[in-house]
Amino acid sequence: MKAAVVHDFTAPLVIEDRPLPEPGPHQVRVRIEASGLCHTDIHAAHGDWPVQPSPPFVPGHEGVGIVEAAGDLVRHVRVGERVAIPWLADACGRCDQCVSGWETLCLRQHNSGYSVDGAYAQYALAHGDYVVPVPDGIDPMDAAPLSCAGVTTYKALKVSGARPGTRVLISGIGGLGHLALQYARICGAETIAVDVTDDKLALARDLGADHVIDARTQDVATEVQALGGAHAAIALAVSNTSFQAAYGALRRGGTLVLVALPAGGKLELPVFETVLNGTKVIGSIVGTREDLAEVFRLHALGRTRVIRETRRLEDVNACFDEVLSGKVSARLVFDLRG
Ligand SMILES: [Zn+2]
Numbered sequence: 001m002k003a004a005v006v007h008d009f010t011a012p013l014v015i016e017d018r019p020l021p022e023p024g025p026h027q028v029r030v031r032i033e034a035s036g037l038c039h040t041d042i043h044a045a046h047g048d049w050p051v052q053p054s055p056p057f058v059p060g061h062e063g064v065g066i067v068e069a070a071g072d073l074v075r076h077v078r079v080g081e082r083v084a085i086p087w088l089a090d091a092c093g094r095c096d097q098c099v100s101g102w103e104t105l106c107l108r109q110h111n112s113g114y115s116v117d118g119a120y121a122q123y124a125l126a127h128g129d130y131v132v133p134v135p136d137g138i139d140p141m142d143a144a145p146l147s148c149a150g151v152t153t154y155k156a157l158k159v160s161g162a163r164p165g166t167r168v169l170i171s172g173i174g175g176l177g178h179l180a181l182q183y184a185r186i187c188g189a190e191t192i193a194v195d196v197t198d199d200k201l202a203l204a205r206d207l208g209a210d211h212v213i214d215a216r217t218q219d220v221a222t223e224v225q226a227l228g229g230a231h232a233a234i235a236l237a238v239s240n241t242s243f244q245a246a247y248g249a250l251r252r253g254g255t256l257v258l259v260a261l262p263a264g265g266k267l268e269l270p271v272f273e274t275v276l277n278g279t280k281v282i283g284s285i286v287g288t289r290e291d292l293a294e295v296f297r298l299h300a301l302g303r304t305r306v307i308r309e310t311r312r313l314e315d316v317n318a319c320f321d322e323v324l325s326g327k328v329s330a331r332l333v334f335d336l337r338g
């Protein structure tokens with residue numbers, strides 16, 4: 001089978017032929033149809049973060065495909081079913097985090113395309129209990145970005161406390177932000193979209209943002225405070241200045257949710273204002289299997305639209321450059337069918 005492999009953090013990925021993987025007792029082998037490109041894959045391939053993957057490895061944690069073979073102990077899915085392989089490859093299932101709805105914080109988790117081989121390949125192995133079924137009627141090319149970009153922003157909205165009538169700022173309207181904006185609208189919030197490129201600002205308007213702010217020419221905090229301040233701000237832009245601006249846009253008692261992970265990212269908080277304003281700053285990492293099932297249900301109901309473009313896996317290195325240049329206004333998805 002064909003796979004895109006990282007051999008060295010400083011070298012391009014190599015497309016190579018690998019043997020078809022055989023599933024263990026708890027595993028399924030998935031024939032990948034669609035595999036989304038998440039910014040995390042680029043950080044993984046470059047070894048950008050404090051905890052690094054060990055080359056050689058196959059990136060990819062937005063894998064969607066058909067279960068082709070299953071180990072003897074797999075009960076949760078059947079051969080022939082379409083499933084998603086998300087970032088949470090598996091977790092211990094027994095710790096306090098796992099049993100209290102926070103499996104994404106399990107210390108013994110494995111991560112697809114990082115600590116175990118991921119979905120930048122024609123076939124991938126995955127844990128039968130941790131793949132998430134994709135409902136009929138969802139295009140696999142849409143399901144792929146929903147498996148990380150979708151569930152990550154959906155969860156961020158949940159933890160932000162957004163409710164009908166609250167004001168929610170979405171900082172960065174890219175692969176994640178365009179979905180965050182839609183989830184904020186589904187929550188019934190008044191939405192404020194912030195970006196620095198014309199096409200993303202236009203996309204925000206097209207998706208129905210109530211307010212659109214161009215951070216190149218407008219001061220985000222001033223504009224949002226004039227509206228009464230944001231109850232919640234979701235920080236998705238990979239930039240320290242956007243974190244600062246989102247913090248400054250909060251109203252008293254507001255919540256800043258950090259999601260984007262700039263290499264060496266830092267946020268400086270004025271303690272006095274944070275205390276007096278009762279500001280909450282929280283981090284949010286992906287979502288649970290149940291969160292992803294909810295994301296798929298919303299999409300099957302026609303409530304969300306995924307903006308994406310398809311690419312060939314052979315072009316993976318050019319696609320990384322395309323994303324790093326900031327010129328892509330959609331999620332890129334590798335089409336591995338046929
Ligand atoms: Zn991701």
Ligand SMILES: [Zn+2]
Nearest residue numbers: 092095098106
């Ligand atoms: Zn656990």
